[in-house]
Amino acid sequence: MPVTHALEGPLSVDVLGRQDPELAEILLGELERQSTTLQLIAAENFTSPAVLAALGSPLANKYAEGYPGARHHGGCEIVDVAERIAVERAKALFGADHANVQSHSGSSAVLAAYAALLRPGDTVLAMGLPHGGHLTHGSPANFSGRWFDFVGYGVDPESGLIDYEQMRALARTHRPKAIVCGSISYPRHIDYAAFREVADEVGAYLIADAAHPMGLVAGGAAPSPVPYADVVCATTHKVLRGPRGGMLLCGSELAERVDRAVFPFTQGGAQMHTIAAKAVAFGEAATPAFTAYAHQVVANARVLAQSLAAEGLPVTTGGTDTHLLTVDPAPLGVDGRTARGRLAAAGMVLDTCALPHPDVRGLRLGTAAVTTQGMGEAELARIAVLFATALRDESAGRHVREEVRDLTGRFPPYPG
Numbered sequence: 001m002p003v004t005h006a007l008e009g010p011l012s013v014d015v016l017g018r019q020d021p022e023l024a025e026i027l028l029g030e031l032e033r034q035s036t037t038l039q040l041i042a043a044e045n046f047t048s049p050a051v052l053a054a055l056g057s058p059l060a061n062k063y064a065e066g067y068p069g070a071r072h073h074g075g076c077e078i079v080d081v082a083e084r085i086a087v088e089r090a091k092a093l094f095g096a097d098h099a100n101v102q103s104h105s106g107s108s109a110v111l112a113a114y115a116a117l118l119r120p121g122d123t124v125l126a127m128g129l130p131h132g133g134h135l136t137h138g139s140p141a142n143f144s145g146r147w148f149d150f151v152g153y154g155v156d157p158e159s160g161l162i163d164y165e166q167m168r169a170l171a172r173t174h175r176p177k178a179i180v181c182g183s184i185s186y187p188r189h190i191d192y193a194a195f196r197e198v199a200d201e202v203g204a205y206l207i208a209d210a211a212h213p214m215g216l217v218a219g220g221a222a223p224s225p226v227p228y229a230d231v232v233c234a235t236t237h238k239v240l241r242g243p244r245g246g247m248l249l250c251g252s253e254l255a256e257r258v259d260r261a262v263f264p265f266t267q268g269g270a271q272m273h274t275i276a277a278k279a280v281a282f283g284e285a286a287t288p289a290f291t292a293y294a295h296q297v298v299a300n301a302r303v304l305a306q307s308l309a310a311e312g313l314p315v316t317t318g319g320t321d322t323h324l325l326t327v328d329p330a331p332l333g334v335d336g337r338t339a340r341g342r343l344a345a346a347g348m349v350l351d352t353c354a355l356p357h358p359d360v361r362g363l364r365l366g367t368a369a370v371t372t373q374g375m376g377e378a379e380l381a382r383i384a385v386l387f388a389t390a391l392r393d394e395s396a397g398r399h400v401r402e403e404v405r406d407l408t409g410r411f412p413p414y415p416g
Contacts, residue, residue: 036408038383040350042185042212042324042366045241046373046413047277048284054277055243065269067259079272086275089282090247093218096226098255101278102262102270103246106211106235110136111143112248113231116261117205118177120147125171125204126180127162128152130354134184134209151176155186157356160317162186164194171202181225182209182233185353185364187301187320189213192228208232211246213322215239215368218285219294222322230254239297239323239368241290242281243274293371297323300367303377307384313391316355316362324366326353332391336361339391346390346397347404348383373411382407 017024034046047055059079065072068080083101090099103109118124124144127133131154135142138150151174153167171179179202181195192208199206208225214234216222225232232249236242250258263270284290298321305315305325316326329339336352340363343350353364367380375383390400 031414035412035414036405037347037349038404038408039369039413040348040365040367040383042351042364042368043235043238044366045215045238045368047237047241047243047281049414050284051241051243051277051280054280055273057273057276059276060271060273062272063269064272066263073269079275082272082276082279083270086279086282089279089286090249093282093286094214094224094226094232094249096232096249097252098250098258100248100250100258100262101236101245101275102267103233103248104267104271104274105244106209106233106246107134107136108262108266109233109235109246109248110134110207110209112258112261112266113207113233114144114148114178115265116231116254116257117207118148121149122177123149123151123174124178124180125151125153125167125174125176127183127186128154131155131356132183132185132354134182134211137180137182137209155356160356161188162190164191167195168198168201171198171204175202176204178205178207180207180209181229182211184212185324185326187305187322187325188317189223189321190225192223192225196228205230209234211235212238212324215241215285216294216298216322218282219291219297221291221294221298231258236278236281239294240281240285241293241368241372242285243277245271245274245278247278296376297367297371299377300371300375300380301325304365304367304380304384307381308387311384311388313388323368324364326355326362326364328355328360328362329391330360332388334391336363339363342394342397343387343390346386346400347408348387348390348400369413370411373408373413375407375411379407379411 013024013027062079063073064076064079068083086101087099126137136144138145156163179199206229208229210225213222217224236245248258301320301323305319309315312331313327340352351364352361355362386400389396
């Protein structure tokens with residue numbers, strides 16, 4: 001559903017404008033950018049004014065190392081209540097025995113999951129980076145690739161679907177301590193039961209990195225990893241539409257290990273303003289309006305995939321089950337990086353991504369933000385036409401940019 005509240009109260013930049021006009025101009029400039037271009041990055045969304053209000057609240061002043069009832073600082077009686085509310089709402093929303101809402105990001109949550117279950121040098125099976133794995137799934141530039149021995153499974157190069165038989169064979173060969181299921185660019189539902197079966201066969205923990213689909217899970221538009229995974233890692237932004245941050249869900253038997261892995265092992269003081277904003281987002285996600293929103297996100301993504309395919313852009317896996325899709329712009333005569341730049345000039349903001357074919361960069365799009373703005377299938381079909389027009393003819397960028405301005409003007413993220 002669209003955000004319908006005006007920019008007022010805590011969202012006002014009047015105070016900042018008087019104190020620091022240079023930074024106030026930056027905030028206004030970013031609001032203008034977000035309001036006049038199409039936000040098609042799959043990992044982004046527009047939070048509600050209530051979430052922004054919590055982020056800008058006095059809770060930002062409070063130092064609160066530890067957990068409710070066991071803090072290392074005094075004066076935490078009120079922020080303890082906020083964190084307990086966030087935890088209880090997360091547990092209820094996702095049907096989990098235990099929730100930790102302190103992780104500063106999705107990567108921090110994955111780090112904590114590894115710290116809870118693994119030791120340096122352990123073997124981990126995860127989706128390979130060229131096939132859509134995250135940096136925390138074994139990149140040599142990341143802690144994961146330096147501390148653990150990662151083995152990568154992938155997708156079938158023709159279908160683009162996860163090769164479950166390859167994953168099973170690699171698990172049997174390498175006997176990993178943990179298996180990670182999750183991707184930053186996989187547009188289909190993951191078969192968590194299949195991963196659980198393989199993990200049980202080889203005696204591995206199953207970690208679900210569900211940063212992308214977790215908002216759809218909250219809205220009943222995607223299957224939940226919670227019944228299958230030992231630990232679920234997720235972000236609280238993306239489709240979930242909360243503040244930038246992370247969380248972990250697990251069974252009661254791993255609760256203490258997960259909590260210790262977050263604090264004190266990988267983090268210090270909790271960001272209480274962010275935790276309060278997470279609580280707000282969890283509350284919003286438990287409403288019928290959010291359920292309708294999550295299903296509309298998927299409906300919009302499917303229309304976008306179908307419409308782009310009709311414009312001659314191959315869509316990986318032939319479509320999508322989620323909020324995201326990946327396409328190859330090569331048939332329109334441009335590579336991924338050139339396409340991203342051309343689309344940015346036309347007012348469409350998105351990412352490049354790896355495609356199943358070696359050394360090929362495609363485009364990753366998401367529908368979470370434009371759906372929050374209130375756009376539906378008709379608007380997404382039109383976006384596909386504008387998208388293809390900008391790629392086919394660079395000189396058409398100015399005309400497309402004007403159409404984008406008109407579209408965003410009719411669907412502002414923060415009306416008023």
